[in-house]
Amino acid sequence: MTAIDSGALKRTPLHDVHAALGAKIVPFAGYAMPVQYPTGITVEHKAVRETCGMFDVSHMGEVLVKGPDAIRFVNSVTSNDVAALAVGQVQYSTLLRADGTIVDDLLVYRFADHLMLVINASNRDKDLAHLRAHQAAFDCTLTDVSDDTALLAVQGPQAPALVASLASVPLDGIKYYWFTEGRIAGVPAIISRTGYTGELGFELYFDQAQAAHVWNAVMAAGAVTPAGLGCRDSLRLEAGMALYGHELDDHTTPLEAGLNWLVKLGKSEPFLGKDVLVRQHQEGTDRKLVGFTFDERAIPRHGYGVYYGGVKVGDVCSGTMSPTLGIPVGTCYLPTAAAVEGTTFDVEIRGKMIPARVVTLPFYKRPGKA
Structure with a gap:
């Protein structure tokens, strides 16, 4: 060791x-x-x-939410529709602020008499503070069992x-x-x-x-x-799955991150950030998360600079040499107009500009999966 x-x-x-x-x-x-x-x-x-x-x-966090308003409360601070869950069902979602940005991504488990939230270890204290700050108006309790x-x-x-x-x-x-x-x-x-x-x-x-x-x-x-x-x-x-601190962070909304499918704007409960997300849904976002690859065998790493049209537009979120596919793969944010398959841009690696090409996420799908 x-x-x-x-x-x-x-x-x-x-x-x-x-x-x-x-x-x-x-x-x-x-x-x-x-x-x-x-x-x-x-x-x-x-x-x-x-x-x-x-x-x-086992480092992941688990929080139990119990009480008559458990579903209403969690629905009010997350993007997906907790009320649509059946007992025994799990839901991927995002925990939101009033400006639509992501406090964390999480799983919501629905039991017969309570919910369980599974949160990232690095965000445990932040998530609990955020949840407690918005809990007062609801008849429910939070218990950290992590x-x-x-x-x-x-x-x-x-x-x-x-x-x-x-x-x-x-x-x-x-x-x-x-x-x-x-x-x-x-x-x-x-x-x-x-x-x-x-x-x-x-x-x-x-x-x-x-x-x-x-x-x-x-x-x-x-x-x-x-x-x-x-x-x-x-x-x-x-598999194209986001990691908080890389693809997701305190300055990103789920629509920018391509997580449109877990933003239920029509759910019955109002929720934090809804107004911002409605506007982004109607007007579009300035940037979008994309996957990319190189034609040469350079390896993209988190934090490497991303350039489009000769101008720095961000940094690599995640990157590696794919063990399954044998090619370089990475993610980054690009201006929305450029965030389409086949767009070319550059990633700076040790002072050299490496041509990159946008590809559709996920990079890998399990055989037999549609």
Whole structure:
């Protein structure tokens, strides 16, 4: 294990497991997290695409919202329509400010008597402060259960069968972005048909005290490769999934980020930022998120300058050499008029302008997926 100064860093309940596996541990969102194991990022990435990989994402935040106004409250601060959720359904959404910008992206789980919000670890304190600042007018409570909750993501073509072999309830009928409650390896769990890789799989929420037991049970159930944050990033980028702090931030609206499908302007409840988003929907935005590639084998990285018509218009949001496709891939914002497939622009890499070309997101789709 690579040594780091972890005095101020939190640890997930699987920290010792990662250390024993020889993981390279790095600071991430205030946690000491495994970025890769001795197998390496490319091997881990390919395992998720071809067989099965497992991620410890216990650093993510979970907030329970309970009370008569739970749905109305969450609907008032998010872009998607929480009221449209059926019990057992999950929704991707954005948490908004009054100016339409994104506080965070999140998942909303609807249970029979409450909601669960799954938020980014790096935004946990900010999100909770924002939620509490707008809660007063609603009859509901917020409970942060992040430190009590372990979360494993089991992803890849073989993941559904593997998780099903450990589950106390049938999983065949669970659709994408739905969940059930049952036991995994004997441990009570929320079993969610979600993920951040573009592959089949489940995310498992359960008591953090049982983390090592469940991890070991999954590892013993089949050919599972431990996977770190490094390949989680390359997998989600290939699949065109946004990362807060890269594609999304405090200065971006969901319409600029191409997340039009999760902005429900016609929902019955008023919500923060609606006026701005209605105007952007009617008039358009000044910029748009795009995917791009190079014809040469240069690698785009977060923060590299982006130039259109000889003028700097922004920076690369995310970029890598795609392990699956074998080509450079990246994302950035361009002026809306230029944000169409085939547009060419430049990315500055170490003082050299590299020609880039806009391509349609996502870069990768799972075989058989429309």
